[in-house]
Amino acid sequence: MVRDRSVTSFSNSTLVGRTDDMDTLNRLAHAARWGHTASAVVTGPTGMGKSTLLRAFLDGGACRHATVLHGLCEEGSSGDPLSGVRGLLGPTVQGASLEGGALLALTPGALAGEPPHARAVQRAFHGLYRLAANELSRRPLVLALDDVHHCDELSLRWLDFLLRRADGLPLLIVLTQQTEAAAHARGAPAHRALADLTAGRRTTTLRLRPLAEKDVAEAVRQFLPAPATPAFAIRAWSVTGGNPRLLGRLLRALRAEGAGSGVGDADRIAETGGRVLAAWARELLDRRPSWVGEVARAVAVLGERGADHVGSLAAVPADVVEDALTVLREAGLLTSGGGHLADGAVRAAVLAPLDGRALSGLRTRAALILSDAGRPAEEVADHLLPLPSISEPWMPGVLLEAAVLAEARGAPETAARYLYRLLEVDPDSVEVRVRLAGALAETDPAEAIGLLRGALEPSVDIRTRARIAAQFGTTCLAARENSAALGMLEGVLDALDAELGPDPLPADRELRTLVESVLMIVGSHSRSTIAATRKRAAAVTVPAGDTPAQCQKLAATAVLTALDGQAPEPAVEYALRAARSHQLPLKSLSLINSAFVLDLADRTEDAMAALDRLLRHGRENSALRTYTLALSIRALHLHGLGALPEALADAGTAVQICGAERWGEMMVLPRLALAGVLVDRGEPARAEELLTGTAPAWRDQYVWTYHRYLMAHGRSRHALGDAEGALALFRECGRSLEEAEVRHAAYLPWWAEAACVLAELGRAEEAQEPAAHGTRLARRWGTPRVLGLAALARGVATPGERGVELLGEAVRELSASPARVEHARAELVLGQALLASGELRAAREHLRAAADLAQRCGALALSQKARGALLAAGGRMRKMTASPLDLLTSMERKVAGLAAGGAKNRSIAQSLYVTVRTVETHLTSVYRKLDISDRAQLAPVLRSPGVYAERVPQEASRRRGQR
Missing domain, CATH: 3.40.50.300 (P-loop containing nucleotide triphosphate hydrolases)
Structure with missing residues (x-):
């Protein structure tokens, strides 16, 4: 031939x-x-x-x-x-x-x-x-x-x-x-x-060795008319492995398709290269002895993890397997140094000669071989998934074990694939339906609800139904179907009480506590049910928190107790007991509820510890929805502390995740958190875009999103110059909270915002009403943050010296609180009041403090406003910093230091327990603050901060010239 x-x-x-x-x-x-x-x-x-x-x-x-x-x-x-x-x-x-x-x-x-x-x-x-x-x-x-x-x-x-x-x-x-x-x-x-x-x-x-990257680039240059971009040459080398014949076929195919060698054409290499490799595989196997094809098919079926069992599946001796692998590897069909095929198209070409029955038989034999060898159930189950039917008696057990293992390692989507095949075998299995719903709760809550409804039949034992109902409730919360859950939970709780009697066994008491805790959590989210839920919580016994269900109920009780707005100590005690307990079920909302209460009480370190614990769980278990929700809440918490760059990174990451997930539209909180940060960063127009893009269906009926939306929207309207529109939104927030009987000074202090807007409009007397309302609430809760905000509201509503005294009180209270942006705001308002009364020297002192503090927080809009007022008072802004390090937040310093040392973004993310997107956001902020363009410039700036002041104006001037 x-x-x-x-x-x-x-x-x-x-x-x-x-x-x-x-x-x-x-x-x-x-x-x-x-x-x-x-x-x-x-x-x-x-x-x-x-x-x-x-x-x-x-x-x-x-x-x-x-x-x-x-x-x-x-x-x-x-x-x-x-x-x-x-x-x-x-x-x-x-x-x-x-x-x-x-x-x-x-x-x-x-x-x-x-x-x-x-x-x-x-x-x-x-x-x-x-x-x-x-x-x-x-x-x-x-x-x-x-x-x-x-x-x-x-x-x-x-x-x-x-x-x-x-x-x-x-x-x-x-x-x-x-x-x-x-x-x-x-x-x-x-x-x-x-x-x-x-x-x-x-x-x-x-x-003869494969061509190096530079040789491939030269070959492309000689073959194609236009010079090859580096990306094109690198991808061509990667796909062909430097094999000249494969490279020639690839370039011919690309040229026949009309492709050149530019950046856009580089994206076509993988697809075209897959077809070239597949044709190459068919040609090679046609010319080789049959045992080479048998080994290739065994490799295609077993993949990399089953490389040790290729000989058994191909039914050839070990030395023949090695010879065949050498043939495949040197022909470029196996990954270099690996035992699996280089491309999906190659795998398809290798398996193409087999009909459906033969391929199913090969996969079944592969599963049996791996099972007999004691390989993990997931490896065995992966060979059962493509089969047309789960027909052997041993197969369902393998799939169930694989699903359990996948759930344990935090891979719910993988577990769902195994469970779907199990459901085909036994569509009426309650166990499979419930387990599958648990796997889908994070990724497809609507589908999970349908599965759970099918399992909540009256014929099912009440104890089993109670467990399913608790799962149904939390899943409905994710899918925004609270009303469906509340009726179900109340009915199951009544039936459970009738079944258990007045003196239930410990396991039954725990089950009842679980159902009741979910009923409290679900009821506390809806604007129409939170008041009744608070009354219900006031009548129940506060649990000790010694069991997982008790912890969940304790955290829910903490939230409902805090919303009464009385002294924070009882609610804080419940939240701390729940958050610190080793019995805490991490998949529940207990940590979120605990962090919410601790944040209201200015227990910032405890709140952050609870959120970090939840974020760690989300990362380690691929609980993406939980992770995104926790990121959003941490962004709100950081915003309240005045750590705006960190809040921006968390909120931005949460919004990005939502944009890529099916359930993203239902989760409104990430957009609300990001919008709030953007307003303080001086980007109200972007905030407005985010807010108008939130669907009312997922926003308006819930306590925790509707009122936050009104506050964020009101602040963005105010920043854009629409004071009357902002005032209307703040008043609607107060009216709706009163209707829901949520009267808490620290939770969305609309009254302080309304008082400040009214004072700006020259309606100080009208501002006294919201200021008095907030003062009553603040004195009941009693933390420095709310007392300072109340003094600020009264100060802007009170003319003359008394108003200045109240503003001074606001500065003192807020300086003792963790609310740094609110402290800067109070300094600004006090400085403006002193300026209006002619006390220029005192005004300059407070205005300069406001500008410094706002700059350090990253509240750029507030900082700019304070600088303008300071100049109007005859002051001059001293140089903000002599070192670029002073501009960076603590997390930005860590990220910048690691990046300057050569660490890649993924490595930085792993070492700091954050996502790669968070690292990217921090680096972008670092570059902007230091006025540099890439990580190569980080090390010189961080090593020699003294030259920063001289370098920045020159660099900025140069860039403006380029633009």
């Missing part, structure tokens, strides 16, 4: 990356002219360009003064004695006068049939030698034999015979051989003959 040599290389006029190999052959040819007999073997995997190199050498100047004889050993010719010699010498000696031995050797079929007699072989060898010697006496001789892995044994023996007797004659023998073919020919007579031939000291072996 003659192969199509046109695909060996995409450019026969050049030998990209083969210069050293060509130089070696040229040196050998030059030495042979002067009587230094030598031989060379060019080896390499299929498509590595061996024949191209050989042809270029024979056509080059080094062979110009020699007789060149070139032959090809065709596939299947190894059984024809001396066929290789005939291909090498036959055409050259046609018409020549041959003696008997040479004539015998060059006559087709003369030595065929039975193994030739030794004397006939000897006579043929000597005749051929004399033929070669006659040629050598006239001029140098170069014998080139291509694809010697197909050569017959006698031809190789004669070449060895010739080399041994031609010492001192101008002879060079050049052979090409596939390395993977040598692997599966090991032990054959022809292979031993070739080993004897190349064992001599005069033989040079040239092992």
Whole structure:
């Protein structure tokens, strides 16, 4: 069979990356002219360009003064004695006068049939030698034999015979051989003959390696008209592994599709390369022994994790498996250093010859082999998923075990895939439905609700129904279907009380507590039910928090107690007990509820610890929805502390996650958190866009989103100059909270915002009403934050010296609180009041403090406003900082330090227990603050902060010039 040599290389006029190999052959040819007999073997995997190199050498100047004889050993010719010699010498000696031995050797079929007699072989060898010697006496001789892995044994023996007797004659023998073919020919007579031939000291072996990235770039440059972008060359090298033949096919295919070598065309390489690799795989397997295909199919089915069992599945010995893997690896079909196929298209091409029944049988056998070998259930189950049916008795047990393991390692979507197959086997199984609903709760709560409804049949035992109802309630909360959950929970709780009686067993008491805690959590979220839920909570016994269900109920009780707005101590005690308990069920809302109460009470470290614990759980268990919700709440908490860059990073990450998930539209809190930060960062227009994009269906009926939306929208309208619109939104927030009987000073202090807006509008007397309302609430709760806000509201509503005194009180109270932005705001309002009364020196002091504090918080809008007021007061802003480090938050310093040391974003994220997106957001903020463009500039700035003040104006000027 003659192969199509046109695909060996995409450019026969050049030998990209083969210069050293060509130089070696040229040196050998030059030495042979002067009587230094030598031989060379060019080896390499299929498509590595061996024949191209050989042809270029024979056509080059080094062979110009020699007789060149070139032959090809065709596939299947190894059984024809001396066929290789005939291909090498036959055409050259046609018409020549041959003696008997040479004539015998060059006559087709003369030595065929039975193994030739030794004397006939000897006579043929000597005749051929004399033929070669006659040629050598006239001029140098170069014998080139291509694809010697197909050569017959006698031809190789004669070449060895010739080399041994031609010492001192101008002879060079050049052979090409596939390395993977040598692997599966090991032990054959022809292979031993070739080993004897190349064992001599005069033989040079040239092992052709894949092309390097720079060689691929050069080859692309020569083949395609336009210069290749670095991305194009790198992707072409990655897909082809540097195999010249594959590279040629890829470039031809791309050119046929009209692609060039630009950035956009680089994106097409993977798809086109997959088709090229698949065709290459089919061609290779068609030309290889059947056992290579069997091993390839076993590898395709088992994948990387089952590499140790390829031999068992392919039913071939271990040494044959190694030979086949060598063939596949050197042909570029296996990953370098790995045991799995390089591309999905290659895998499909390898499995294509199998019909559906054969492929299912192969996968079933693979699962059994892995199961018998004690491999993890997930590895076994992965081979059951593609089967058309789960028909064997042992299969459901494997799928269930795999689902349990997937849930335990935090892979709910993987667990769901196993459970869906189980549900096909037994659609009525309550256990499978409930477990599947648990796996879907984070990713598809609506689907989970449907599954749970089907499991809540009246015929189901009440204790089982109670557990399912608790799960149904929390899932409905995620899907925004609270009303459906409340009726179900109340009915189950009544039925459970009737069943258990007045003195239930401890396990039954825990079950009842669980259902009641979920009823309290679900009821506290809806604007229409929170008041009734608070009354219900006031009548129940506060649990000790010794069990998981008690912890959940304790945290819910803490929230409902705090919303009464009385002294914070009882609610804080409940929240701390719940958050610190080792019995806390992390999948519940207990940590969120505890953090909410602790934040209201200014217990900032305790609140942050609870949220960090929940975030860690979300990361480790792939609970993406829980993680996103916790990020949003932490952003709100950080915003309240005046850590705006950190709040911006958390809220931005949460919004990005929502944008990529199916349930993202239902989660409004990330957008509300981000909008609030953007207003203080001086970007109210962006905040407005976020707020108008929140769907009312997911926003208006819930306590925790509707009122926060009104506050954030009111603040954005105020920042955009619509004071009346802002005032209307703040008053609607207060009216709705009163309707829901939520009267808490620290939770969304609309009254302080309304009082400040009214004072700006010149309606100070009207501002006294919301100020008085807030003061009553603040004195009941009693933390410095709310007392300071109340003093601020009264101060703007009170004219004259008394108003200035109240504003001074606000500054003192807020300076003792963690609310740094509110402290800066109070400093600004006090400074403005002093300026209006003519006390310029005191005004400048407070205005400068407001600008400094707001700048450090990242409240850019407030800082700018304070600077303007300071200039109006005749003051000058001192230089904010002499060091860039002073501009960075603590987290930004950590991220910047690691990045300056060379750490990649993923490594930084892992070491700081944050997401990669959070790291990216922090780095963007660092670059903006330091006025640099990339991480390469970080190290000099961080090492030499003293030069920052001189460098920044120059760098900023240069960039403005570029823009």
